[in-house]
Amino acid sequence: MNKMKTSKLARKESLTGFLFCLPSIIGMLVFFVVPFCLCLYMSFTESTGNGRFMGLKNYAEVLKSAAFRLAAGNTLKFIVIAVPAIILVSLFIALLLYKKLRGYHFFRTLFVFPLVLPTASVVLFFQIIFAETGLLNHVLEFLGITPTEWINSPNAFYVLVILYIWKNSGYNIILSLSALNAIPKSYYEAADIDGASKSVQFFKITFPLIMPYTFFITVISIINSFKSFREAFLLFGSHPNKSIYMLQHFMNNNFQNLNYIRLAVGAIMIFIAIFLLILIMFRLRVKSGDTEL
């Protein structure tokens, strides 16, 4: 009797949970899954007027394209370099802020500014600094270092990384602070009583306890790196230097050239890459002992 009751209750709970998620799921289906399926379908057709099934010919063509391969390589390179960099920088700043020294509020507000600035203003500002006759080169000249071309050269990669870190640190700092604040003070107090040094405390308490949040912050950072395409586009143009030609450029240019099929193929391949990436991260997360999901 009891067992039946609990299982009925469990099913009711299950249903409630599902109902809570339902609006989100429906929205997801209509506005994201269905378009994605359309995209998938179109990636196998010959052209937008012609539904002729091309098999994998489109994919082969895109993979053969040197432009696509370059873009994929650059995007990967950017993510592998910029994402860990921003996580470290944000964590570092968050740790500094965590001490809650005087002026903590002021600084915290400060770091949000780059996020808040409209893209166009940010781009204008970066143009002024990194132009050939711009501020940075003037400073370098003053210091006796030969100025170099920043925007139309392989150095553009570093400019983009700096732009990305500068703009999105605020995001990550907010999240890192939330994560740090979630660690109960009692742990540190106990460690102090036991005589543990600060660095030991960091590695044994702080670091492990923010790991679950790290997965989450990494995912968001990767998403933001995709979004940074807009700034890259405004700053470097639609056909930038080879070092920063990324997948979004490939897709956007095909969009402008009315070649949606190629764009769809590129997008599906990105999807596959992301799919694998998230899968790997998911498994790592489960391994690290995180109980949730």
Add this chain to the structure above:
Amino acid sequence: MKSKTHAIRIISGLMIPIVMSLGSCAVPASDDTDQAETYSTEARLDESFVMQEATDKLTLYSYTMNSDMITPAVNIFSEMYPDVSVDVVSLSDEEYVNLLSAELPAGKGPDLILSPTDDFGGDVYKTMNSNLFVDLNQLILRDDTFSLDGYIENVMNAGIYKGKRYIMPIEYGLLPLVTTEEILDEEGFSADSVQTYESFLDAARQYNERHADDGDKSALSAGDTSSMLLRNFLIYGSFRLIDYEKNSVSIDETSFREVMEFIKDAPKNDPPDFTDSMGAGLISRRNLFDNSLFSMKTAFISEIARIQNSGQTPLTFMWKNADNGVTAEVINAAAIPKVSENQVNAYRFLKILLSEEIQGGNSDGITYLRYGHPVLESSLRAQMKKDFGESDIIGSEDEKYIDSYIDLVVGVSHASLGTPDTVEGFVEEAMSPFWDGKKSYDECCASLVSMLELYKDE
């Protein structure tokens, strides 16, 4: 647990197609050998083409670049086909471009695209390559009442890509060069000696060298900026740069280099304030050639008159391409998207655009083709005869005088859909250091080639 194995199953399912397609990369596709053949301009009947049924709707997008033509054409269309409801959507320039890129892939948009080739989606050649447009030959071959005889063949063939006619030119322009016998004498060139590509370039170069210290002299009247010069050379000198049909970068080493060096050595004056236009620069001996005209219409005629009135003898010839032929530029063109459901009406509208009423202008002498020449030869001849005949230029009573001009306009050996802005931008970006003397030609050319290689593969 369940989700894990489930996910693994999905991944392995996806791996197979990826490996397969990678595999197909390793083996060269048989298509590569097909691309080596050149495509013929002969119209071939494609049996698999399915002709649509006639419908009762037609949607057109109108904006600044085509409204002159659309309005009268719609009037004629409505008279001829009163049962068809025509919807003309009026847009701003920016809206037009944005809407096309969103709507065409979605299967919506206008039934007929009518615009300068710049607005055919960024790169008109790539757009043709993406199979977006109907092969108009299939419609024409099945139509007994219409053929392209009587249209200037070399201009119409500009819309042929890989053997299919995707684009129909409606209006075209060319670059007539004007000079005077007097200034040629003064500089020591004979009239014949400037008529070929080589000698023209040579004469211009010599003039620039000779007068480098004269401050305000320049061989070309509208050649004050590198961009302008570049644009002229790329189109009318017929530099293709990218062979889209073969998907390869092709820069003719010698002639391209010549042009780049010419641009480098050309005097860089302040942006023109049009004081040298309309022949003024020729009359005042500041220029050797006037290249500010875009067709032989009223502006051209006024210039000839003006030169004659100043007591000098004008001389006209065409800007030659590297093969010493004449390249024209298609100014306005039309295409029918494959996704259109009203292709029959679009085709009917297209025929009206090509008809005498639109090509020749109305009875009051108002022309619907704003900038260029009609592609229908009879209209072209009639209009030029009228324009010249009504003007004050000496000799306009003489038919042979007018015929010689008409022959120049009709005698086009090749037409181009223009250079896409992006490609032109690449050349400017890569070559500017060379023009400013900061880098060597080979460096710049290498960087240009690498940009073009990347671009063609996109």
Add this chain to the structure above:
Amino acid sequence: MKKKSKCIDIIIYAVLILFGAAALFPVIFIAASSLMDESEVIRSYVVGDMDFHIIPRSFSLNGYLEVFLYTPAYLMKFWKSMLLSTVILAGQLVISCLGGYGFAKFSFRGKNVIFFFVIILMMMPLQVTLVPNYIVFERLGLIGSYASVILPGVFSTFGVFLLTQFFSSIPNSIIEAAKLDGANQIQILCRIIVPYAKSGVASLCILNFIDTWNMVEQPLIFLKDSTKYPLSVFLANVSRENLSISFVCGILAILPVFLLFLYLKDSLISGIENTNLK
């Protein structure tokens, strides 16, 4: 001991000031440039070599007058942006709180797989969904209405992902206690979960608002009418002609987000301080 910690404090301050300056610098630049006379802007940034300077040589409120008084179009754009962003935010909050609670505290068949797809779909680049969304909206007849921009924003899966993360760290004991007190699920959600995860909800508010405030492509393509474009589209298309106005509009664009942040900043840290993760 005290000296050492003071030394560290100074270093910390120095680093913070350095980074803070980097963050603040552009804002000062834009604020200062918005106070410049139009001719000075043109001279310094449009024509010829760039002449970078912070302190305006010609102080003028002309730009602000222009935007606030003379040309109502800019303020209209501003309010359109506000309309879009607040409506989307409101919708997002509702959907994400419901969904976050569901994913975090319940289990049902297929939950993990669905959540997995929530994450993946979040990462889809914009161009992918743009054209198919256009097709879908065309069928629904929504092109040209604000709904075509608002709906995808409301159902963006980012909010669900974020709140699931935050809600999951709320101890179940509190929820059990509330249930014993006879609260139903909705009450639990509103009275317990949301206040407890205040920092998560506040983060979502800010991040979502920023995203929608800066969006350009969606309004451009889905709203056919250029008079309906929000401020972000205008700022993205700044050209040499309206450079000086764009500075003023830039400041205008910063204000709402900044104010929102000030309003929410305390919520961002409180509420989670007492949570026990394990």
